Amino acid sequence: MFRTHIIRDLSAYHHGELPHAVKVRVEDHLRSCSKCRNAYEEIKLGSRLASVLQTTVAPESAWNRLVEAPLARLRPRWIPAVVAAAAAALILAIFVRNHVPAGPSWEVSGLAGTSHLRPGDVLQTSTSSEAQIKIANIGQLTVGPDTRIRLLVTKSDEHRIALDRGRVEAQTWAPPRLFVVDTPSASAIDLGCKYSLQVQEDGSSLLHVTLGLVALERDGYETIVPAGAFCRTRKGLGPETPFFEDSSTEFQAALQRVDSLGDSPERTQQLEVVLREAHIRDALSLWHLLPHVDAHSRELIYDRLAVLLPPPKEVTREGIAALDPKMLDAWRKIVSQLWQ
Amino acid sequence: MTNQTIDDRTIEACRRGDSGAFRLLFEAHKDRVYSIALCFFDGDEAAAKDITQDVFLKLMGTISQFENRSQFSTWLHRIVTNACLDRKRTLRRFLSFGDSGECQFRDGRASSEEKYIRREIEASVRKVIASMTPKLKMTILLKYFEDLSYDEIAAAMRCSKGTVASRLNRAHRILARKLSHLRNAFVVGE
Numbered sequence: 001m002f003r004t005h006i007i008r009d010l011s012a013y014h015h016g017e018l019p020h021a022v023k024v025r026v027e028d029h030l031r032s033c034s035k036c037r038n039a040y041e042e043i044k045l046g047s048r049l050a051s052v053l054q055t056t057v058a059p060e061s062a063w064n065r066l067v068e069a070p071l072a073r074l075r076p077r078w079i080p081a082v083v084a085a086a087a088a089a090l091i092l093a094i095f096v097r098n099h100v101p102a103g104p105s106w107e108v109s110g111l112a113g114t115s116h117l118r119p120g121d122v123l124q125t126s127t128s129s130e131a132q133i134k135i136a137n138i139g140q141l142t143v144g145p146d147t148r149i150r151l152l153v154t155k156s157d158e159h160r161i162a163l164d165r166g167r168v169e170a171q172t173w174a175p176p177r178l179f180v181v182d183t184p185s186a187s188a189i190d191l192g193c194k195y196s197l198q199v200q201e202d203g204s205s206l207l208h209v210t211l212g213l214v215a216l217e218r219d220g221y222e223t224i225v226p227a228g229a230f231c232r233t234r235k236g237l238g239p240e241t242p243f244f245e246d247s248s249t250e251f252q253a254a255l256q257r258v259d260s261l262g263d264s265p266e267r268t269q270q271l272e273v274v275l276r277e278a279h280i281r282d283a284l285s286l287w288h289l290l291p292h293v294d295a296h297s298r299e300l301i302y303d304r305l306a307v308l309l310p311p312p313k314e315v316t317r318e319g320i321a322a323l324d325p326k327m328l329d330a331w332r333k334i335v336s337q338l339w340q
Numbered sequence: 341m342t343n344q345t346i347d348d349r350t351i352e353a354c355r356r357g358d359s360g361a362f363r364l365l366f367e368a369h370k371d372r373v374y375s376i377a378l379c380f381f382d383g384d385e386a387a388a389k390d391i392t393q394d395v396f397l398k399l400m401g402t403i404s405q406f407e408n409r410s411q412f413s414t415w416l417h418r419i420v421t422n423a424c425l426d427r428k429r430t431l432r433r434f435l436s437f438g439d440s441g442e443c444q445f446r447d448g449r450a451s452s453e454e455k456y457i458r459r460e461i462e463a464s465v466r467k468v469i470a471s472m473t474p475k476l477k478m479t480i481l482l483k484y485f486e487d488l489s490y491d492e493i494a495a496a497m498r499c500s501k502g503t504v505a506s507r508l509n510r511a512h513r514i515l516a517r518k519l520s521h522l523r524n525a526f527v528v529g530e
Contacts, residue, residue, distance in 0.1 A: 041516075053465060
């Protein structure tokens with residue numbers, strides 16, 4: 001029996017990495033050997049423990065050094081091809097110069113009669129059409145049906161459109177803050193991301209981020225919306241509180257009531273629902289609520305947030321209720337791991 | 341490191357010097373590269389960021405060698421492994437896992453917080469992994485962050501499949517023994 005112990009095969013067995021014949025032998029042995037069964041229980045526990053490892057979002061700054069690296073590193077072996085391509089590009093440039101009006105523009109496809117969009121131009125889709133736009137050389141924009149956009153600025157350090165109504169989907173691969181979408185209720189500032197933004201007739205909007213981060217800005221204040229989160233904005237009021245898409249229905253409904261109500265007993269009631277329903281990722285919403293509620297409500301939020309993401313020792317309930325900047329900053333370093 | 345948004349055309353575009361395609365590649369892989377490095381260097385964010393940047397800088401210089409995603413993935417795993425192991429060799433002292441602290445479970449009130457418990461378990465797991473030898477550590481990180489097969493791990497680490505199996509066996513048993521007190525809590529936290 002000793003010679004047939006199969007402990008060294010147990011991880012491979014657990015991961016389905018063994019050939020069929022060996023797998024059968026392991027299974028036979030496990031039925032009759034308590035020592036190997038115990039070892040297998042250990043392997044399974046170890047594997048389940050390791051399975052809780054989750055990826056951490058890399059900081060945006062990791063991209064910065066790469067942006068600074070010379071692009072030539074991507075194509076050093078292609079000099080003859082580059083020379084040929086340059087000649088072709090020159091011919092193309094002469095053609096474009098003679099056939100396309102001067103000035104920076106974005107390429108448009110999918111929309112009859114419109115091939116370029118220039119600063120000051122308006123692009124309007126019908127209820128059955130949509131357009132694909134190249135955002136200079138930094139990204140791609142899909143303009144949904146019944147949508148109206150205006151190109152405001154396109155230059156090396158700023159690309160900005162206005163979304164008057166309808167829906168766009170944007171994906172960028174540029175350094176943060178180069179691409180901005182102005183809506184009637186807030187500006188969506190790209191921080192390296194993919195997202196959709198829908199503006200209603202009343203000027204309110206809904207942002208859904210699927211990759212990276214977007215900052216919603218109004219009057220100098222920013223709300224960070226990470227991947228997997230939504231945020232509504234309202235005309236005249238700016239961004240509401242962001243929330244993750246996997247938060248409970250009750251949480252989302254109560255959060256919307258908290259955002260729309262002024263200080264009142266009903267608002268406190270709804271806040272209690274929010275706090276009761278909040279799980280760890282909902283700390284995103286609780287954190288963004290802090291500056292928008294009264295001191296008593298901030299104490300309630302502190303209590304819940306401290307359970308979900310315990311603050312550093314120097315952060316106190318009273319300090320958070322008073323919005324002490326140092327304490328907020330210290331705690332933010334922990335809470336912001338949810339979106340960094 | 342597979343990702344549905346990265347296909348052979350993206351690799352081809354990178355080979356042609358398309359910076360947009362390279363950004364896509366970066367976005368698709370950066371979090372897992374960073375996570376492996378972060379765990380490997382015991383929570384040292386600066387080291388993890390350096391490794392992430394080094395890996396993609398090397399990638400920029402050599403992407404033209406790869407004709408498809410499969411070749412690229414093997415190479416990427418290898419370069420992540422080498423970058424971590426090389427850097428570790430140059431470190432003179434062991435880096436602690438910051439102030440993550442001991443895993444301490446709260447009372448029954450917290451038992452309903454499944455995600456919180458999971459986070460606590462994860463912190464404990466990272467701490468135990470931090471105490472493993474570099475090769476054990478990298479083997480388990482490639483398995484659980486990247487879900488690589490034993491053959492793929494063996495290719496990345498330039499060792500045999502049997503060695504991968506042996507390292508994972510040891511790593512699993514270390515985790516189970518050092519965290520045996522989590523057995524019941526883990527069931528709650530799943």
